[in-house]
Amino acid sequence: MDIRTTLSPSSWLFFRPDRLLAPHEDAGSPTQRHEPRSVLIIEDDLLIASQIEAALTEAGFNVVGVATTGEEAFELAAGHTPDLAITDVRLAGDGDGVDAALALFRSLGIRCIFASAYSDDEARQRAEPAAPLGWLQKPYSMASLTEAVRRAAAELRGQRR
Numbered sequence: 001m002d003i004r005t006t007l008s009p010s011s012w013l014f015f016r017p018d019r020l021l022a023p024h025e026d027a028g029s030p031t032q033r034h035e036p037r038s039v040l041i042i043e044d045d046l047l048i049a050s051q052i053e054a055a056l057t058e059a060g061f062n063v064v065g066v067a068t069t070g071e072e073a074f075e076l077a078a079g080h081t082p083d084l085a086i087t088d089v090r091l092a093g094d095g096d097g098v099d100a101a102l103a104l105f106r107s108l109g110i111r112c113i114f115a116s117a118y119s120d121d122e123a124r125q126r127a128e129p130a131a132p133l134g135w136l137q138k139p140y141s142m143a144s145l146t147e148a149v150r151r152a153a154a155e156l157r158g159q160r161r
Contacts, residue, residue: 037061037062037083037084037149037153037156038061038062038063038064038080038081038082038083039056039061039062039063039064039082039083039084039085039086039149040063040064040065040066040067040073040076040077040080040082040084040085040086040110041053041056041063041065041066041067041085041086042066042067042068042070042073042085042086042087042088042091042097042100042112043066043067043068043086043087043088043091043115044068044069044088044090044091044092045088046066046068048088049066049068051142052086052115052142052145053066055142055145055146056086056145056146056149059146059149059150061146061149061153064076064077064080064082065080067100068091068092068093069091069092069093069094069095069100070091070093070094070095070096070097070099070100070103071093071094071095072093073085073087073100073104074100074103074104074107077104077108077110078107078108081108081110082110083110083153083156084110084111084112084113084133084149084152084153084156085100085101085104085110085111085112085113086112086113086115086145086149087100087101087112087113087114087115087116088114088115088116089114089116089117089118089119089123090116090117090118097114097116098123098126098127098130101114101127101130101132102126102127102129102130104130105129105130105131106129106130111130111131111132111133111152111156112130112132112133113132113133113134113135113136113148113149113152114127114132114134114135114136115135115136115138115140115145115148116135116136116137116138117137117138119135119137133148133151133152133155133156134148134151134152136148
């Protein structure tokens with residue numbers, strides 16, 4: 001997904017994805033590639049989703065798609081079977097990221113990392129049955145996100161052996 005297709009040509013010249021969240025740290029050098037893992041991004045803010053996609057791709061992960069609703073996430077996951085999902089708690093449409101994570105885990109066995117400003121006790125308790133691989137509190141750096149995805153991918157690899 002290229003965010004510049006949703007912005008006017010005069011505004012995309014000033015688009016700075018590295019300024020959307022916490023100060024950008026090195027997302028990983030291209031020489032430090034790891035085993036490709038497939039990731040689904042579930043985020044309704046297209047600027048943040050674009051930044052996540054760019055950081056994960058640069059870090060060597062395969063982003064299978066970006067979903068803005070739980071329904072769209074389920075359709076993408078069913079078609080591409082990602083290893084894990086990065087999920088915001090607040091989403092557009094009916095339901096939220098916790099509902100999406102529960103559906104992905106129960107139906108497809110896909111676990112997630114929650115990356116959200118909304119990680120209160122109630123959300124964490126609701127998400128517990130989805131066996132989250134981690135929680136990142138917004139704002140977060142892209143380096144902390146890619147490191148969380150690396151740890152989650154390593155955990156999943158260890159479970160599959």
